Amino acid sequence: MTTTAQRGTRPKAETRDYEARHLLVLEGLEAVRKRPAMYIGSTDTKGLMHCLWEIIDNSVDEALGGYGDTITVSLNRDGSISVADVARGMPVDTEPRTGLSGVEVIFTKLHAGGKFGSGSYNATGGLHGVGASVVNALSSRLDVEVDRNGATWATSFRRGVPGRFDGDGPDAPFTPEPGLRKVGRVAKGVTGTRQRYWPDRQIFLADARLSMTQLTARARQTAFLVPGLTLDIRDDRTPDGAHERFQFRGGISEFCEFLSSDPAVTDVLRIAGSDTFTETVPMLDDSGAMTATDVERTLDVDIALRWGTGYEPKVQSFVNIVATPKGGTHVSGFERGLVRAFAKGLDGTRILKASEEVVKEDILEGLTAVVTVRLPEPQFEGQTKEVLGTPPVARLVTKIVEKQLSDFLTSTKAAQRGQARSVMEKVVGAARTRVAARAHRENQRRKSALESSSLPAKLSDCRSSDVDRTELFIVEGDSALGTAKHARNSEFQALLPIRGKILNVQKASVGDMLKNAECASIIQVVGAGSGRTFDVDAARYGKVIFMADADSDGAHIRCLLTTLFFKYMQPLIEAGRVYTAVPPLHRFELTNPKKGQEKYIYTYSDAEYARKLAELTKKGISFKEPQRYKGLGEMDADQLAETTMDPKHRTLRRITVEEGEALEQAIATFEKLMGNEVAPRKEFIIEGAYALDADRIDA
Template sequence: MTASAESLYGVDDLTHLEGLEAVRKRPGMYIGSTDSRGVTHLFNEVVDNSTDEGVAGHATRIVVTLHADGSVQVDDDGRGIPTGVHAKTGLSGVELVLTRLHAGGKFGGSGYKTSGGLHGVGASAVNALSLRLDVTVKRDGKVHQMSFAHGEPGVFDGPGPKAKFVRQSGLHVTGKMKRGEATGTSIRYWHDARYFEAGAALDTEAVRTKLRNTAFLVPGVTYVLRDATGGSISEETFHFPNGLADMVEFLSPAGDRPVCGTLVVTGEGTYKENVADENGVMQSNVERRAEVEVAFRWGTGYERTIECFTNTIRNVHGGTHRKGFDRAALKALQEAISKTRGLLKPKEDMPTLDDVLEGMTAVIHVRIPEPQFTSQTKDELSTAGITKVIQGVVERQIKAWAEDRRTRTEAKTVLQKIVDAARVRLTQKQQKDAARRKTALEGAAMPAKLVDCRTTGVARSELFLVEGDSALGSARLARVSEYQALLPLRGKILNVQKASLADTLKNAEIASIVQVLGAGTGRTFDLSAMRYGRVILMADADVDGSHIRTLLITLFARYMRPVIEDGRLYAAMPPLHKITTRGRNPETIFTFTQREMEQTVSRLEKAGKQVVTPVPRFKGLGEMDAEELWETTMNPATRSVRRITLDDVEAAEAALELLMGEKVEPRRAWLVESAERVDQEAIDA
């Protein structure tokens, strides 16, 4: 580093931000953002402090007023912020918590067993980012008041933030409490728009949601919202004596009929963590106690709604309590499914967490001392020990519910829903995999074994699906390369009448056919995109060849039916025998059946011709030379082909299902009943 560079950075460049200046310098660090969410977070910090009084059992009513001038006021009937003088700082309790960061009654003292507050930053951050903040505390028979401008204590000579302000420290007693008047705290603040983005404002609907949710979580407290922002005052009251059960009912999607009643799970547990004592010394493995309350039910729909809270604070991103709930629900319900006969078929996969949560509406609420969050906005709980606590409580009670005689029928209905969800998920996955596979096939390069033709039009072009590589050699020499293409098939393709689309497209031979034709499969099959004018099935003239033709016809009928409907699928008719005569004018005649061969030999012998015996029989296409294959099977002028049609679709469907479908019994019965129709002598053995 050069000397000139060193001189650019010295001790004078170091800045120490004191008091609330740090909040004003980096507000996003303390309230999450500087848009409307940040403005709403200020309100959350104030109302959460009042809620902590309700959770502790000291407040029963909290009133929120949204004034026409943009200010927000929160009144509670709790104990009131302590007003005495703090020995160490010399400040009143009110001034201490509103002007000093990391000050408050929620750091492990006796004031609160559990609370939403964590860092002692919330109230002071609101004060730091406000034009004016007024606080009134009713406590010890007296009414105490204090005001702040930009976080500085003092006195305003009139209403609103524009009134003249004089700095002045100290809490003032302005009167005595009336007989029977409740204690409590009232805070009214005007946020400073300079620290927020243009247009940022308090989200009234978010305020309403916050109060409603908290009323569900703290059933002993009534919340009142008075909205005067529209000129006239509207008032809403939120009070839900059934707590989380009411919240599940409220959160359930409209029209979603419940599959079971709402399960309410409550319990306690302990966990250990390292905690700093009053002197800042870390204490290892300090035992903590957690209170767990969970309510959930399943509906007939598919949406899941799971809300998580810690000490009444909503955790948008869940956290360790959500993790514990997920583990418990999955383990307990998988165990219940495995113990219930008839739910899962043999070799069927066990449902996953997504299946378990499908259609579930749940609320998870834990109360713990000094919770740890991933940020000041408390969007995600990070206290590690809570995972096992909630897992244990929830798992035990779900198992008991599934085994209890009174709820066993209800539980089985839920278990069946979960199993059905797993089956649907797997079916959809198979369909997606098949679609991806199909797309990949259609976009892939042509298979190397394709012997393509030169023409690009479909008027004359034809594709021969050739049984076996041995026949390919003769067919390659016999074909007219201008318009005849060859695709050899190895062995018998999959019986698609029994298989799913995913399994069908996994078959290498079928995949090659789909690629080469280039028109897709199923509903997306596009006949106009097919690369050839005709498809000719060229298999041996024996039983195996007939089976291969049947399998290929089944493939086209199920996944490429337009080819048949348009009359573009044919079956080649290769000869079975080759009859030759001796003499001055030798003849060569090809026959296609045993009976035709015998009749032809008889006719020739009666005509005085000498037939070469025994008459040779072709065991396969590969035994023909190129000239014979061309003349008998591939030459459009001399060959015989059979067009495959669907004149009676219903009858064809029934025949395919009977002969190629999954059900064996109907096929066996048909074979037995039809045995007498078989000509024993015509069997090609």
């Protein structure tokens, strides 16, 4: 017996050469092009939009400083993006250390800009001085024009190299050429910057597309955060040239009202304050060494909040108008301040019993809040700025929120006293519902321990426990269930019947949802909990598939089921594991099928039915009177398996939701279609009625 390796030995290296000549030094913007995801997160649509935010935010920072009140953004037909402002204009004089113009420094030097404490900006979204230069590095062409000092100055860049293009578009002949060109004259006092760039398709994925929906949502948000600023958005890629214009005078109070979708319990409350803290930061001394220096910072806090009758909280946070979707120290300070204020407000009242306790989740229920802070040089986690990390911010925000909200909750003014009592009663009611829901879950667990099986008796489970393979079909109706039992593959397909239409959970409390037998069974069978405690990794099935009739009642049932999963099991939807089955609407039975020709042909829409009818008639193929399925129960097991349940032949529609603005739109849509507010839903139905083809109504 021989062996090729012995214990303790290592594989032989291909070469032992490792010298300085093997090191790769990336100069200037080369590092950005080599590792773009490090600077913009990804090279898909998200990264493409991040580049646009970087350019827009530079203009917004000018507006925050009081310079310029209009920003224009255009998505052009040739794939370029234009951003223009009427602010101070980028510096065009020479920067002494580099010998380059200010424009060239901004667009070609990483970690260069006016936001490092030079006095040009106080509190900005840009911190690292890499935004404009990163966009330049990832663009096949970037043109800049600056109005300043009575003249228009211009230059262009090709993948970060300054020069001149002879013609339009990124493929025009290019000549490298440093410096700015004086291309025109403007009236004295006229200033501003115009930028136009083409994202480099060598860098971004082929399917990366600029989203007008995301752009308008971001523009609207920015207009709320900077009162008086006008953002003009155009999409010239479409034939009609979509155009949106945003300007709001009400600031974050108006933003809070816009985000709210449920009836109000309180008016919009405004909490604002300012405080200072000391931060130790490294600074260059006269000898060029980095020395730890104590710097006094000023923190400005501005919060708008409002409680409604709904259940889901909606808190959006910003630092220097940059969204922080994952929160940070300002949000944790805000939440801690809420808890302390309500502890003081409820103390001594008869609303809360001595044995009861209110926690953060109870206070957040039905709360809509916009939390904004402004401070110089905030510490973010990464260039994408999704989380604020400056530690003292939490303490200061807590102090400001606790003081001002406590004053509201204990106010003796008639107008405030009534609203304060209403919101405290709502919070205590949420606490009691939470306790009742927990008791219900504990009771269910005790039942499970005593019963032979913890799953509902009506569940027809599958034999496999491999989550990657298993599928749970939620089936409406006993007739469809009977057929589905014979049609399924019991190895990996489970069936859970529901009786009719489940509870509309968008209008109901958590307690009411758990009391509903159908909703409780679905959550129990999925096996991953619900709400904030939902654990997607604990789900018992790899796919959850809604299977209902292809009629209006079936559509309503699918909508109710989707609402349940979106509100209480959202991570399952985000993971792409929730589907709806697509049963056929019609069946053609051929009378004399030729060899190799299917005897039965199924169609899944009225349009497909019309096309297939015309095709068969034109070809002279004879068939019996087409069958119109009114429900799943009309199919036999073989037909249901072949068309709807067999993975080899069926069609499934995946229910998905994106993050960010798209998620907010989804939440708003569910609230409009399924929520308590009737007027928006009525308006939606009336608008849709005019677009409905009366011949399609199944009556």
